[in-house]
Amino acid sequence: MSTGEAPALTDAELRLLQALVYQECGMHFDERRITFLQDRLQRRLKECGLDSFYGYYRLLISQQGKQELARLVENLTVNETSFFRNKAQLDLFQNEVLEELLGRKRERRDHSLRIWSAGCSSGQEPYTLAMLVADSLSYHNLRHPFPSPSPLPKPLVPPPWHLEILASDISYSVLRTAEEGSYTEAQMSPVDYGFRLRYFDKAGAHYVIKKTVKELVHFDFHNLKTEYLPQRNDIIFCRNVMMYFDEAEQRRLIEKFYRCLNPNGYIFVGHAESLLGLTQKFQMLHSNSGTAYRRVEVTM
Numbered sequence: 001m002s003t004g005e006a007p008a009l010t011d012a013e014l015r016l017l018q019a020l021v022y023q024e025c026g027m028h029f030d031e032r033r034i035t036f037l038q039d040r041l042q043r044r045l046k047e048c049g050l051d052s053f054y055g056y057y058r059l060l061i062s063q064q065g066k067q068e069l070a071r072l073v074e075n076l077t078v079n080e081t082s083f084f085r086n087k088a089q090l091d092l093f094q095n096e097v098l099e100e101l102l103g104r105k106r107e108r109r110d111h112s113l114r115i116w117s118a119g120c121s122s123g124q125e126p127y128t129l130a131m132l133v134a135d136s137l138s139y140h141n142l143r144h145p146f147p148s149p150s151p152l153p154k155p156l157v158p159p160p161w162h163l164e165i166l167a168s169d170i171s172y173s174v175l176r177t178a179e180e181g182s183y184t185e186a187q188m189s190p191v192d193y194g195f196r197l198r199y200f201d202k203a204g205a206h207y208v209i210k211k212t213v214k215e216l217v218h219f220d221f222h223n224l225k226t227e228y229l230p231q232r233n234d235i236i237f238c239r240n241v242m243m244y245f246d247e248a249e250q251r252r253l254i255e256k257f258y259r260c261l262n263p264n265g266y267i268f269v270g271h272a273e274s275l276l277g278l279t280q281k282f283q284m285l286h287s288n289s290g291t292a293y294r295r296v297e298v299t300m
C-alpha cells in the first residue's frame with residue numbers, strides 16, 4: 001500500500017515502462033517528453049495506491065491490469081485539436097483532391113466515398129470533413145445533376161452519393177466527447193457563421209452538431225499500433241498523431257495505411273509531419289501551402 005510519499009522512479013523502471021507503452025500504442029517518449037511520461041506515471045501510481053513502479057509494471061502486464069494499461073495510455077495522449085485545422089490543407093482537400101476523386105468515381109458510376117479520420121480526438125476533424133464533403137457533393141451534383149428526382153426534404157448527401165466517415169481514436173474519453181458533438185463558444189471560434197447556421201444547433205451556451213451531420217460519422221476505437229485496421233478507404237486523415245511515434249513506427253504505420261487505401265487514394269498528415277524519406281509508395285501534392293500524398297500504383 002501507498003505510504004503517502006511518492007517513490008522514486010529508477011532508470012531501469014522508466015525504461016521498462018517506456019518500452020511497454022511503445023509496444024502497446026507506438027508512442028515514443030524521447031528526452032523532450034520524458035518528464036511528461038514521469039509525471040503521468042507518478043499520477044497513475046498514486047491513483048492505484050501502489051508504492052513501487054516495478055509493482056505498477058507487474059500490474060500492467062498482468063491479465064487484471066488491462067484496464068489500467070488502457071487508462072495509462074489515455075493519460076499519455078495529447079488530444080489537442082480544432083475545427084478547420086490547417087485551412088490551406090483543407091482547401092487542397094476540397095478543391096483539388098475531392099474534385100479529382102468525385103470526377104473519377106462518377107465516371108466509374110461508383111458513388112460511394114469513404115474517409116477515415118485516424119486519431120480523431122474530440123471530433124472536430126471528422127465533423128469538419130463531414131461539413132466540407134457535404135458541401136462539395138451538393139456542388140458536384142449541381143454541376144452534374146443525376147437524372148432521378150431528388151427526395152424532399154433535401155438530404156445532406158445528395159443521392160446517389162453515399163458518404164461514410166469513420167473516426168477512430170485510442171482514447172475512449174475523447175471518443176465519448178466526439179459522439180456527443182457539443183462544443184463551447186471558444187472551441188467554435190474557427191467555425192464561421194455560415195457553417196454554424198447550417199450544421200449546428202444551439203443548446204444553451206453550446207453548439208451541438210446536427211443529427212444529419214452526426215449520421216455521416218461513425219466513431220470507433222482503433223489502436224494504430226495493431227495490424228487490423230479499417231480497409232477500403234478513399235482518403236485517410238492522420239494528422240498530428242505520427243509525430244508521437246519514432247521513425248520505425250512511422251514507417252510501419254505508413255505501410256499499413258498503404259494497404260488501408262483504395263488504389264490512388266490519399267493521405268493527409270499534420271503540418272509538422274511528412275512522408276518524405278519514409279516511403280516511396282506515395283507521391284506528394286503541394287498547393288498553396290497545403291500538402292497531401294497520393295498512393296502510387298505499381299504497374300507490372
Ligand SMILES: C[S@@+](CC[C@H](N)C(=O)[O-])C[C@H]1O[C@@H](n2cnc3c(N)ncnc32)[C@H](O)[C@@H]1O
Pocket residue numbers: 025026027077078079080081082085118119120121122125168169170171174222223224225238239240241270
Ligand atoms: C493531437 S491529437 C490530433 C487530433 C486531430 N487529428 C487533429 O489533427 O486535430 C492526436 C490523437 O491521436 C490519438 N492517438 C495517439 N496514439 C494513437 C494510437 N496508437 N492509435 C490511435 N489513436 C492514437 C490520441 O488519443 C489523440 O486523440
